[in-house]
Amino acid sequence: MSLTAKNLDIAGALNQSQSIFGGFESQWRKTQDYEGVFCPGYSVEESNAADILQGVAEGLGARAYQDLAGNVHFHFEGENSKTAPIMVASHIDAVPSGGRYDGRSGVVTGLAAIKALQDNKISLPQDMVVTVCRAEESAWWQSGVFGVGAKLITKEVTPELLETKRVDTKRTLSSHMQEIGMNVDALAGALKSDQVIFPYKELGHYLETHIEQSPALLDAEKSLGIVTDIRTYLRFKSGIIFNGKSAHSGATPQHMRQDAVIAGADFISCWTKKMQSLMADNDLVFTIPDAKVIGPGDTSVPEQFLIMPEVRSLDKELLERVKGITFGIAKASATQWHCSVDFNERAIQIGNPAKMNKGAHDVLMELSAELGVDVLSMPSGAGHDAGTFANAGVPSNMIFTRHGNEGISHNPNEILGISPDANPYDSGSDFANSIRLASAFLASGNVVKKENNQPFTQILQSNNVPTRHIA
Numbered sequence: 001m002s003l004t005a006k007n008l009d010i011a012g013a014l015n016q017s018q019s020i021f022g023g024f025e026s027q028w029r030k031t032q033d034y035e036g037v038f039c040p041g042y043s044v045e046e047s048n049a050a051d052i053l054q055g056v057a058e059g060l061g062a063r064a065y066q067d068l069a070g071n072v073h074f075h076f077e078g079e080n081s082k083t084a085p086i087m088v089a090s091h092i093d094a095v096p097s098g099g100r101y102d103g104r105s106g107v108v109t110g111l112a113a114i115k116a117l118q119d120n121k122i123s124l125p126q127d128m129v130v131t132v133c134r135a136e137e138s139a140w141w142q143s144g145v146f147g148v149g150a151k152l153i154t155k156e157v158t159p160e161l162l163e164t165k166r167v168d169t170k171r172t173l174s175s176h177m178q179e180i181g182m183n184v185d186a187l188a189g190a191l192k193s194d195q196v197i198f199p200y201k202e203l204g205h206y207l208e209t210h211i212e213q214s215p216a217l218l219d220a221e222k223s224l225g226i227v228t229d230i231r232t233y234l235r236f237k238s239g240i241i242f243n244g245k246s247a248h249s250g251a252t253p254q255h256m257r258q259d260a261v262i263a264g265a266d267f268i269s270c271w272t273k274k275m276q277s278l279m280a281d282n283d284l285v286f287t288i289p290d291a292k293v294i295g296p297g298d299t300s301v302p303e304q305f306l307i308m309p310e311v312r313s314l315d316k317e318l319l320e321r322v323k324g325i326t327f328g329i330a331k332a333s334a335t336q337w338h339c340s341v342d343f344n345e346r347a348i349q350i351g352n353p354a355k356m357n358k359g360a361h362d363v364l365m366e367l368s369a370e371l372g373v374d375v376l377s378m379p380s381g382a383g384h385d386a387g388t389f390a391n392a393g394v395p396s397n398m399i400f401t402r403h404g405n406e407g408i409s410h411n412p413n414e415i416l417g418i419s420p421d422a423n424p425y426d427s428g429s430d431f432a433n434s435i436r437l438a439s440a441f442l443a444s445g446n447v448v449k450k451e452n453n454q455p456f457t458q459i460l461q462s463n464n465v466p467t468r469h470i471a
C-alpha cells in the first residue's frame with residue numbers, strides 16, 4: 001500500500017482544494033471593526049461554506065447528512081461496509097477577524113484524500129465520513145464553550161447551552177440555529193433523551209488535520225506534526241477583580257491609598273514568577289489575555305482592576321492546583337496593598353485534556369517515514385474537536401501542517417504555504433504532504449479493527465440522521 005501512496009498523483013486533489021478555498025473567498029470582509037473571514041458558528045455563512053464542500057463531496061460520490069446538531073457529514077462507502085468508518089473532520093467557522101485556513105484546511109484535506117485515492121484507482125477499504133463540526137470557535141459565544149457541534153453529538157453539554165448569546169448580535173444560539181433552518185426543539189429533545197444525534201460510537205477512528213497554530217514546526221524544520229496529546233485550560237471567565245478605593249490621584253496621601261492597579265500589578269508579578277517555577281517540572285503555558293481598569297479616570301486612584309489569567313496544561317490535576325495557587329497569590333497581593341479581591345468561582349473553567357490514540361499515532365509516524373515526509377511528534381497546545389471525540393471513547397488523532405508567517409493563526413495574515421510567496425498547492429508543499437499522509441492512512445485501513453453489526457448506511461438510517469440538501 002505505502003508504495004502506492006508514495007507515488008500517488010495528487011495533482012487533482014490539489015486543484016480541487018485550491019478551487020474550494022477560492023469558493024470561500026466571498027466571506028472575506030473588510031469593515032471598520034475588523035478584517036478577515038466572517039464565519040461564526042451556526043451562521044448562514046457557515047452553512048454556505050458547507051454547501052460548497054457538499055457540492056464537491058457529492059461530485060465524489062458522497063451522500064450528505066446534517067445531524068440534529070447541525071453538523072454536516074459526507075458519507076463515502078468503502079469495500080467492507082461493516083468495518084467501522086473513519087471520520088475525517090474539522091471545523092469551518094472562524095474567530096472574529098479570522099484567517100482562511102484554520103479548521104477549513106482539515107475538511108478540505110479530507111475531501112482531497114478521497115479525490116487522490118479515487119484518481120489513483122485505490123478503493124477505500126472501509127466507509128469514510130468527512131465531517132464539518134459546527135461552531136468549534138468559542139470566541140463568538142458568551143458561554144466560552146468551544147467545539148459546540150462536536151459536544152452536542154457526544155452530549156457533553158446540556159440544553160441550557162442553547163440559550164448562550166452570540167457576542168455581536170446578543171441573540172441566543174437557538175435563535176441562530178433556527179435562522180439556518182435547524183429544528184431546535186428536536187435537538188433539545190435528543191439532548192434530554194437517549195436519542196442518538198450522530199452514531200459516533202460506531203466510528204472506528206477520528207482523524208483531524210489542522211494548521212499548526214504556532215511556529216514549532218517552522219522552528220523544528222518539520223513538514224507535519226503528529227499529535228500525542230491535547231492540552232486543556234484553566235480560565236477565569238469573570239476575571240479576578242481587585243477592589244480598592246477611588247481617591248484623588250494627587251491629593252490623597254500615599255499611605256492612605258487603596259490602589260487596585262498596584263495590587264493587581266503585584267499579583268501579576270508574583271503569579272508570573274510562580275508559573276515560571278512550575279514550568280520546570282510540569283507541562284504548562286500561561287498568559288493573561290486581558291487586564292483592565294474598570295471605570296478608569298484621569299485623576300483618580302483606580303478602584304477596580306480586572307485580571308483574566310489563563311493556564312494550559314496536559315495535566316488537569318495540575319490546573320486544579322494552579323487554581324488554588326492563583327487564589328492564594330491574589331489574596332496576598334490584595335492584602336499587602338490594602339485592597340480586597342473577588343473571584344466568581346462559578347465562572348472558573350477547567351477543561352479536559354485528551355490523549356491521542358497511540359497505535360494510530362505510531363502508524364502515522366511510520367507512514368510518514370515511508371512517504372519521506374519529515375514529521376515531529378508533539379502535543380497540541382490548542383483545544384480541538386479531536387479532544388471531544390477522544391474523551392468520548394473514539395480513537396482519535398491529529399496531523400498538524402506547518403505554515404509560514406511565524407505560524408500565526410486566528411488572524412487575517414494566516415497562510416497555508418511556508419511563506420507568503422510559496423504556493424501551497426505545489427506538490428512539494430506541506431499541505432500536499434498532509435494530503436499524502438491522510439490518503440495513505442485512509443488507504444491502509446489496518447488501524448481500525450472494529451466491526452459493526454450492520455453497514456454504516458443502515459446505522460445512519462436506523463438512527464434517523466437526516467439527509468442534507470443544498471437549499
Ligand SMILES: [Zn+2]
Nearest residue numbers: 091102103210
Ligand atoms: Zn481550528
